[in-house]
Amino acid sequence: MHRFWEKVIKPLIIATRPRTIVEIGSLRGQVTYKLLDYCKHVGARCIAIDPVPQMDTELLAEYYGSSFQMIRKLSLEAIPAINQYDMILIDGDHNWYTVFHELKLVEQMAARTGQFPVVILHDTEWPYGRRDMYYFPESIPQKFRKPFATRGIEPGRSELLPLGGFNHMVSNALYEHGERNGVLTAVEDFIEGTSYDLRLYRLHSSNGLGIILEADSPAADVLPYILNTSGL
Structure with missing residues (x-):
């Protein structure tokens, strides 16, 4: 996401x-710090969600004060x-179930408040656009939950590698593509089923970025210009 x-x-x-900005998947805070600088400058708030953040959240809370809130839970909780x-x-758990239900919770919030937020998603392209990955399979x-193994993947190959490969240390679905498999599939299924008139904008580099906006x-008005001039 930080790229x-x-x-x-x-x-x-x-x-x-x-x-108010919500960030799912803070990890080491590469994007969190930047969001917090913006929030502190304008008096906004960043709510970070990560069950095991790898940054000094106490120091961040001390420095950024009311601009920062850390929730150490899974996103769906x-x-x-x-x-x-x-x-x-x-940018949390990159699998169909989690992303689809994160978006359903966003939809419920929008129904309560009357405003659908700007949604930015990482990993909408290879390797997890069409393949589930599970940080916490249970x-x-x-x-x-797709059949999975702690084995790596490579572009152009559906089955997992016997040794090595990309992200060989995490739980990856045994095969790519198919129903309810991957981040992009979750986004498409959500948009197809929602009553909101939504548009999906995509960038294909750096594992993919998806941006969901209401049509109006x-x-x-400004996002197509931003994407066209990004060079990404």
Whole structure:
């Protein structure tokens, strides 16, 4: 996600001026720090969600004060407690079940508040656009969990490698493609089933970035220019 900051995410934030930003998947804070600098400057708030963040959250809370909130839970447990937000960045557990239900929770928030937020998702292309990955396999209901193994993957090959390969240390679905498999599939299934008139914008580099907007969102006027001039 951080590779898209300067040319896409930052310009989109400046154009839309969100007051509350939710970030799913903080990890080492490469994007979190940048979001917090914006929030502190304009008096906005960043709510970070990560069950095991790899950054000094106490120091961040001390420095950024009310601009920062850390929720150490899985996203599907944390999101329902957040009443309203203008933008959400989704870069957590890269599988169909999690992403689809994260988006359904966003939809429920929008129904309560009357505003569908700007949604930014990482990993909409290879390797996890069409393949599930599980950080915590036991958190996914069995009927939605693909057969998986802790083995690596490579472009152009559906089955997992016997040794080595990309992300060989995490739980990857045995095969690519098919129903309810991968981040992009979850996004497409959500958009097909929602009553909101949504548009999906995609960038294909750096594992892919997807941006979901309502068709009449003010951001829809500026986002095509941002994407076309990003060079990504």
